[in-house]
Amino acid sequence: MAKSLQIVLVDDHEVVRLGLKSLLARNPQFKVVAEAGNASEALDRVARYKPDVVVMDIRLPGKNGIEATREIVQQYPNTKVIMLTSYAEDELLFDAIAAGASGYVLKQIGSNELVTALEKIGRGESLVDPALMQKVFARVREASRKAEDEAFATLSDQELKILALVAKGKTNKEIAEQVFLSEKTVRNYVSSILSKLNLSTRAEAAAYAVEHRVQDHLPTD
Secondary structure, eight states: OOOOEEEEEEOSOHHHHHHHHHHHHTOTTEEEEEEESSHHHHHHHHHHHOOSEEEEOSOOSSSOHHHHHHHHHHHOTTOEEEEEESOOOHHHHHHHHHHTOSEEEETTSOHHHHHHHHHHHHTTOOEEOHHHHHHHHHHHHHHHHHHHHHHTTTOOHHHHHHHHHHHTTOOHHHHHHHHTOOHHHHHHHHHHHHHHTTOOSHHHHHHHHHHTTGGGGOOOO
């Protein structure tokens, strides 16, 4: 018989803990080994029982659940934390993920879905409530776009055009003919581009330009 998943419940409302404990007691694969009503108690219980999973409320008196999660994950890396909260606020979600939470689900979740979530967390998987997943993807896309924008922030429009031509394998002479500048001026531009991007060679510049999709950042004439 497989070892049951050792769980610590953390919520400042006793009735919530009782409800969760009653639900989990119906599933032999789970064993609630301890409960806590605040962050300090949570850290004490985790230190004592070394559970597989902590079910953590975000809103706690004093130190909140996110701070407690950060400490638990740092001190006990084998213990996974799943945030169970009534709040679908974007910043709380991303703060929890940054703190090391393996899962984030809303208290409105059904009992079967919670059991499934705990099973996944116990297997080492990560889980975010489907209602919040689109927000995660949106934030990732936003961060990606911001990184790309910042990749060329120091370059002028002319430098962007020249970098795009470098990425196509054009020589300084070929670039000069295309942008109607002298070869020496183009050479100076290339040196400036390398310096601004902290790169050493044209090959590195070409690879950087392709990686960050320089074509998408070219000025429109």
